Amino acid sequence: MPTAARATAPGSPTKGDGRASFNKARRRASMQALLLALPLLVFLLSTFIAPITLLLARSVQNREVPDSMPALTRALNAWDGGGVPDEHMFALLAAGLAEARQSGQIGTVARRLNFSMPEFRSLLMRTARQLPTDAPPAWKPALVELDERWNTPETWRLLKRAAASPTPDYLLAAVDAQVTPQGAVAFVPDNASVYRAAFVRTVSISATVTLLCLVLGYPVAWLLANLPEKSSNRLMLFVIVPFWTSLLVRTTAWYVLLQPGGVINSLVMSLGLATHPLPLIFNRTGVLIGMTHVLLPYLILAIYSVMKGVSPVYMRAAQSLGAHPFTAFMRIYVPQTLPGVGAGCFLVFVLALGYYITPALLGGAGDEMISQLIAMQTNTQLNWGLAGALSAYLVIFTAIFYFLFNRIVGIDRLRFG
Incomplete structure (x- = not known):
């Protein structure tokens, strides 16, 4: 005798329909819970997570020199760091100092460079104040005449590092380390460790x-x-x-x-x-x-x-x-x-x-x-x-x-x- 298949009455709920309804109700409940917690999440994001993230991002950001002297920054990034740069780099430095002074950003740049070398602020501010109003035949001897430190490779290597972004300098300084002129990382002596x-x-x-x-x-x-x-x-x-x-x-x-x-x-x-x-x-x-x-x-x-x-x-x-x-x-x-x-x-x-x-x-x-x-x-x-x-x-x-x-x-x- 053949087994009769049990027919489902029209309009009666099936097992698949029940599971779909349950999943839909659960998604609705989850969405309601998320909406209730949304103000708290926005508050935490705007007052806690975002400020901390921005502060941590400052540890590798280095925007003072690139934003104030973009042309000099591009030239420094392309420079190999060997010896003293040529006349073109000195001309870009003079133009960058004049532009930064005119825009009021020279103090920000000087403060950033002073982190690398304590005398850099006075060097930069003095050079910016004494720039000749008329362009000289050659900027390199003119700037060297203003301050002999512009003729030292160490000054330009520090300027090159200050123009790089992102930079590891802050992370290194936070553990009393620095990049040597040879490019290696070295710790400061223990008696100078802070x-x-x-x-x-x-x-x-x-x-x-x-x-x-x-x-x-x-x-x-x-x-x-x-x-x-x-x-x-x-x-x-x-x-x-x-x-x-x-x-x-x-x-x-x-x-x-x-x-x-x-x-x-x-x-x-x-x-x-x-x-x-x-x-x-x-x-x-x-x-x-x-x-x-x-x-x-x-x-x-x-x-x-x-x-x-x-x-x-x-x-x-x-x-x-x-x-x-x-x-x-x-x-x-x-x-x-x-x-x-x-x-x-x-x-x-x-x-x-x-x-x-x-x-x-x-x-x-x-x-x-x-x-x-x-x-x-x-x-x-x-x-x-x-x-x-x-x-x-x-x-x-x-x-x-x-x-x-x-x-x-x-x-x-x-x-x-």
Whole structure:
């Protein structure tokens, strides 16, 4: 007997139609979620991502000379860099200086060239002011007569490097390196190193602050997680209240407390613990105290959120099986809190890498962190290229430390209870 095929009634939904409807509804829901998040994405793009991208791009941009002296730039790019250029190059230099001075860009060009050689600004400005109004028969002897440095190959090689864009000069300068006249990359002597020492100092201070926060914050987080809820909520206020106070106010308070005539030194001397004020400010001690106080709540909250999810049953079970309370704590309780420890330590370490106000107010001359050097380049030196290069290295170091932390404790797999 033949098997009768079951006919589908006209107009009844099929399995394919149901799947298509489900996919359509899911796409609609995804689009609605994207539209709801679109204002936040636009805000982050315009106020966070775009400015950072532009700053990092400054680390390789070199537009001052090319934009102000385009003809001279093209000739310098074609020049092989050997010896002193010919008469044509000197004529283009004179025309470029006259054009830049007339357009008001001579100061920008001089500042850029001064980054390569401290005397270059005075050389350029003096030459631009003393250019003859009437073109001489030959520009080369005329410019050399104005300043003998125009007859040295080193001056022209620096000018050629300043006309190249993109350039690695800022990235090299950010690690105390430079291109030698022979074209090789060489580091400056250790006693003249500024930025490498600052990076090492920044990492060292950040690691020390992270360790201090861990030592001080872990017991506090354990106490908050194991006290009765009413008492824990009261004590939690002391952890949260610093977030309601300005960072500048908190740092200034430590400035008052730690100074030679401050509260702490007055108390120590009145108790007879010291005969003269302790050096607690304008040094590494003041920086560590101030940064630890500011960043400690972040680590406490990160560890506390994990400790609240650890059941006390495990500790009681271990002790009932004969384990000493300390052994049970170290082998049962602590491993379960490592995700919070890893997340808190990474958060504190990354925040400490970019700290500026606290080291600037409480630190001394040997405690400058890389953020202070970036601020100096942008506000005082107006060297946005070097500031962008320092920022680029700071971003790279942060990414490296993230992968290291992630490899050790698995930050991307953390779960908070």
